[in-house]
Amino acid sequence: MASKRDYYEVLSVTKTATSEEIKKSYKKLVIKYHPDKNPGDEEAIVMFKECAEAYEVLSDPNKRSRYDQFGHAGVNAGARGGGAGGFQDISDVFDAFGDLFEGFGLGGRPGRRGGAARGPDLQVSVTLDLREAATGCKKEVTVHRHKACGTCSGSGAKPGSKPEVCEYCGGHGQVVQAQGFFRVQTTCPACRGSGKVIRSKCEDCQGSGLQGELVKRVVTIPAGIDHGQSLCLRGEGEAGPNGGPSGDLYIEVRVNEHSIFHREGPHLLCRVPISYSQAALGATIEIPLLIGKEELKIPAGTQPGEMFRIRGKGMPDPRGRDVGDLHVEIQVMVPKKLGDDHEQLLRKLAEFEKVDVHPHQKSWLKKIKDFVTGGSGDDGEDDDDEK
Ligand SMILES: [Zn+2]
Numbered sequence: 533m534a535s536k537r538d539y540y541e542v543l544s545v546t547k548t549a550t551s552e553e554i555k556k557s558y559k560k561l562v563i564k565y566h567p568d569k570n571p572g573d574e575e576a577i578v579m580f581k582e583c584a585e586a587y588e589v590l591s592d593p594n595k596r597s598r599y600d601q602f603g604h605a606g607v608n609a610g611a612r613g614g615g616a617g618g619f620q621d622i623s624d625v626f627d628a629f630g631d632l633f634e635g636f637g638l639g640g641r642p643g644r645r646g647g648a649a650r651g652p653d654l655q656v657s658v659t660l661d662l663r664e665a666a667t668g669c670k671k672e673v674t675v676h677r678h679k680a681c682g683t684c685s686g687s688g689a690k691p692g693s694k695p696e697v698c699e700y701c702g703g704h705g706q707v708v709q710a711q712g713f714f715r716v717q718t719t720c721p722a723c724r725g726s727g728k729v730i731r732s733k734c735e736d737c738q739g740s741g742l743q744g745e746l747v748k749r750v751v752t753i754p755a756g757i758d759h760g761q762s763l764c765l766r767g768e769g770e771a772g773p774n775g776g777p778s779g780d781l782y783i784e785v786r787v788n789e790h791s792i793f794h795r796e797g798p799h800l801l802c803r804v805p806i807s808y809s810q811a812a813l814g815a816t817i818e819i820p821l822l823i824g825k826e827e828l829k830i831p832a833g834t835q836p837g838e839m840f841r842i843r844g845k846g847m848p849d850p851r852g853r854d855v856g857d858l859h860v861e862i863q864v865m866v867p868k869k870l871g872d873d874h875e876q877l878l879r880k881l882a883e884f885e886k887v888d889v890h891p892h893q894k895s896w897l898k899k900i901k902d903f904v905t906g907g908s909g910d911d912g913e914d915d916d917d918e919k
Pocket residue numbers: 681682683684685686687688689734735736737738739740741742
């Protein structure tokens with residue numbers, strides 16, 4: 533996820549700005565970036581959404597104080613988790629701010645007034661191993677959500693009765709309030725925007741018009757998906773109140789760490805141990821892949837920590853671009869225990885390399901003493917390659 537701009541910066545106000553100053557600056561900016569004034573300008577839409585998101589937080593004293601304390605993390609912990617946060621869709625902005633726009637003559641989203649709002653989005657997560665992420669897979673998710681009540685068909689009214697027009701707002705779902713020199717329309721408190729009231733409630737849903745359900749969905753996970761990315765199933769979220777359209781279902785993907793491969797974006801990294809003799813003389817070694825294996829030629833004189841790249845053996849790109857690479861880091865193994873023959877060969881090697889090594893069976897106590905006094909032994913061994 534790209535890093536988010538500071539909300540105060542977005543609204544061009546200082547951290548100590550009053551709510552009036554924030555509102556004033558916000559209104560200026562939304563007029564500037566309003567899609568009606570900038571047809572086809574993607575950047576303006578992004579700015580517009582950014583402003584709306586920033587204003588949603590900074591105009592609410594609770595959210596603002598959480599934002600001041602914890603930054604974006606403090607106000608983004610909602611249904612979409614660390615994923616997208618904020619507004620997904622330009623229409624969401626109108627849902628949240630339509631009232632305000634009508635207040636200063638920009639016009640809200642048509643057809644919303646008194647109509648049925650869209651249901652909330654839901655989020656679930658699935659966990660994959662790295663191999664599943666590389667190949668793509670299908671995963672079943674279980675979602676607890678609400679659908680329109682079968683008894684009242686989502687109206688919330690007892691069968692045989694009907695919801696009545698709200699008297700408080702005359703069925704508009706909105707009431708006008710004067711705030712300073714602005715006329716601001718807000719959601720009707722009596723009917724919560726639906727424009728209707730239910731006198732006798734449906735007994736099965738207590739008037740909510742909604743019924744809980746547990747649904748299973750099989751999600752196709754594209755090959756190459758990375759930890760923290762989300763997929764969206766449109767219309768699989770909560771049903772909208774009063775028969776409104778359903779929200780979306782977001783599937784947050786988690787990918788477990790692999791015991792051998794470490795992922796960095798499209799690339800994989802693994803460490804492969806080889807022996808001193810292989811490093812010095814060169815060798816063809818077997819490299820494990822997520823699926824299968826591959827041979828890699830190591831030239832004579834390979835150094836510990838040296839990296840080799842096997843092209844195209846990393847992770848695929850979920851959007852079908854290039855496949856990443858496998859980076860192999862060479863580790864040179866030092867044997868922990870030596871057989872007699874092995875030890876003799878190494879002593880000959882040390883003689884040839886003219887390096888000082890411990891004599892055979894030096895006592896442990898003597899080794900410590902030598903180490904402390906800086907006596908015979910250790911220094912020579914570590915510096916082999918510099919001689
Ligand atoms: Zn019902």
